[in-house]
Amino acid sequence: MKPLSEQNHYEILETRPTATKAEIERAYRLALATYADDSLAGYSVFSDGDAAALRERIEMAYRILSDGRMRSDYDATLEIDREADLPPSEPSAPLVPVEGELAESTSPLEVAGAAHLDDESGDFDGARLRHFRIRGGLEIDDISRVTKISPTYLRYIEEERFADLPAPVYVRGFVTAYANCVGLEGKYVAASYMKRFDQDSRGRRKGRFFESR
Amino acid sequence: MIPVGGGKGGVGKSFVVANLSASLSRMGHRVVAVDGDLEGANLHTCVGVPRPRTSLADFVAQREEDLGKLILDTPIRNLQLIAATDGNFIAAQPTQSRRVHLMRALRELDADFVFLDLGAGTHAAVMDYFMVSDEGVIVVAPEPTSVENAYGFVRAAFYRRLRLAMASHDMRKIVTIAMDQRNERGIRTPLELLREIQTLDPSEGARFVETMRAFRPRLIVNDVRTAEDIKLGFSIQSVCRKFFGIEAEYLGYVNHDESARLSVRARRPLIDVYPRSDAAIYIARIARKLLANGATGESREGSN
Numbered sequence: 111m112k113p114l115s116e117q118n119h120y121e122i123l124e125t126r127p128t129a130t131k132a133e134i135e136r137a138y139r140l141a142l143a144t145y146a147d148d149s150l151a152g153y154s155v156f157s158d159g160d161a162a163a164l165r166e167r168i169e170m171a172y173r174i175l176s177d178g179r180m181r182s183d184y185d186a187t188l189e190i191d192r193e194a195d196l197p198p199s200e201p202s203a204p205l206v207p208v209e210g211e212l213a214e215s216t217s218p219l220e221v222a223g224a225a226h227l228d229d230e231s232g233d234f235d236g237a238r239l240r241h242f243r244i245r246g247g248l249e250i251d252d253i254s255r256v257t258k259i260s261p262t263y264l265r266y267i268e269e270e271r272f273a274d275l276p277a278p279v280y281v282r283g284f285v286t287a288y289a290n291c292v293g294l295e296g297k298y299v300a301a302s303y304m305k306r307f308d309q310d311s312r313g314r315r316k317g318r319f320f321e322s323r
Numbered sequence: 324m325i326p327v328g329g330g331k332g333g334v335g336k337s338f339v340v341a342n343l344s345a346s347l348s349r350m351g352h353r354v355v356a357v358d359g360d361l362e363g364a365n366l367h368t369c370v371g372v373p374r375p376r377t378s379l380a381d382f383v384a385q386r387e388e389d390l391g392k393l394i395l396d397t398p399i400r401n402l403q404l405i406a407a408t409d410g411n412f413i414a415a416q417p418t419q420s421r422r423v424h425l426m427r428a429l430r431e432l433d434a435d436f437v438f439l440d441l442g443a444g445t446h447a448a449v450m451d452y453f454m455v456s457d458e459g460v461i462v463v464a465p466e467p468t469s470v471e472n473a474y475g476f477v478r479a480a481f482y483r484r485l486r487l488a489m490a491s492h493d494m495r496k497i498v499t500i501a502m503d504q505r506n507e508r509g510i511r512t513p514l515e516l517l518r519e520i521q522t523l524d525p526s527e528g529a530r531f532v533e534t535m536r537a538f539r540p541r542l543i544v545n546d547v548r549t550a551e552d553i554k555l556g557f558s559i560q561s562v563c564r565k566f567f568g569i570e571a572e573y574l575g576y577v578n579h580d581e582s583a584r585l586s587v588r589a590r591r592p593l594i595d596v597y598p599r600s601d602a603a604i605y606i607a608r609i610a611r612k613l614l615a616n617g618a619t620g621e622s623r624e625g626s627n
Contacts, residue, residue, distance in 0.1 A: 113514070113518070114565060124561055124564070140554060140557055140558065140561070141561070143551075143554060143558065144557075144558035144561050144562065149558065150465065150466075150467060150470055150555060150558070151470060151555055151558030151559045151561070151562050152558070152562050153467075154467070154470065154471040154474060155474060155512070155562055155566050156566075157511065160566075164565070240488065243487065244454070244484060244487040244488055244534075245426075245454060245455060246423050246426060246454075247419075247422065247423070247426075247450075247451040247454050247483075247487070248423070248487070249486075249487055249495075250490075252419070265490050268490070269490065292423075293423065293426070293427040
């Protein structure tokens with residue numbers, strides 16, 4: 111999610127550093143069509159100058175990447191950048207159409223993680239509770255209205271600010287009510303969440319013990 | 324569960340839902356197609372159930388608590404329907420608590436795929452249904468009105484998610500301001516909003532990025548006539564990525580086909596009446612793609 115100004119030539123053309131000459135050519139043609147002033151896909155999103163500025167970047171990217179020698183010089187400068195600020199989890203997906211066909215490949219990015227999130231079994235932490243709340247279209251205040259638990263505590267539960275939460279017996283009750291409210295099995299979720307809570311408070315007790323010695 | 328929206332009416336949402344459902348059921352999967360459009364129900368006609376006996380309206384009005392009892396058989400094997408006919412014109416939309424109830428009941432339906440055909444517009448009720456999945460489908464036709472509405476839909480769906488994800492009241496307020504397209508802060512796109520929130524509150528910024536990454540709407544271009552129309556899907560994908568920071572997936576396109584119109588007139592899915600037509604073949608291709616992605620979706624729903 112880099113701003114346009116920080117994107118490299120490959121990201122501007124939405125192709126990958128290993129792209130062939132033909133792939134770069136196709137990516138360039140698609141980018142030009144997409145960012146033409148009267149482009150059907152863009153006119154309602156662009157504001158003054160957006161498309162022109164992008165076209166300039168596209169032309170520059172193409173000029174360099176379509177020339178073998180300029181491209182390898184550019185790649186050499188890119189190596190350093192790439193290690194510095196391109197997280198491996200964010201591949202620039204090559205999504206340029208292959209002559210009248212759709213690229214069949216689907217990027218499996220993050221799908222595995224999402225599968226884990228939507229499953230109603232497994233371990234529950236604050237982030238998963240939030241995920242289920244959002245999926246149900248509920249705000250913290252909605253849950254607060256139903257459960258009569260203060261929004262602050264509900265937020266702490268999601269953020270796992272264990273130290274700021276009251277005694278475990280209350281937290282267990284809060285989490286049960288929260289989970290029921292978002293359509294989960296309250297008892298099960300609370301049991302799972304409390305394991306994290308207990309682990310953390312054990313850790314904190316130990317810390318205090320050492321501090322006091 | 325796959326919600327299918329698109330903002331604009333008449334782009335072929337119900338046609339796409341009916342035919343994707345029929346296509347998957349022909350491949351042997353158990354499918355329930357749910358008409359979520361209580362104010363303009365027509366999915367029943369597309370799947371060949373002329374006069375539904377029961378409807379989602381019965382659940383909304385609390386006449387029936389068991390959603391399973393509203394499932395109707397269709398002429399197609401493995402394909403069942405929950406219609407949305409005979410709604411109450413004054414109180415068609417369910418209340419918020421009823422909606423949560425409905426979402427849960429939908430998730431518990433016993434099927435391999437549940438399609439949810441949404442109404443037009445970006446009304447709160449429509450957007451809530453779209454929220455059941457991070458990977459809902461948006462149907463767009465290659466015409467300016469439809470494309471504009473599709474962007475509006477993507478934005479609305481994302482901002483709604485975002486508002487729920489933000490922990491602080493102030494940041495939620497900024498999201499609400501940004502939802503107004505002519506807001507005084509001059510925030511036009513989700514990416515601009517991200518910059519604003521990142522500067523004001525880095526931890527909320529991190530939550531923003533997390534929400535943005537999880538949201539992966541999928542795109543179908545319907546009624547395609549030219550090669551340019553096909554590329555539209557890729558172009559929308561590019562604009563979403565560059566201007567919104569949102570990764571959309573282009574699932575595929577369905578070409579303009581006279582037999583599609585004839586099938587609607589025959590009140591049966593195209594896949595059923597003209598299985599060899601071009602459009603039917605393209606729809607089957609999208610269905611196979613859903614199936615390939617669904618490998619993870621099945622394990623997700625399998626535990627219910």
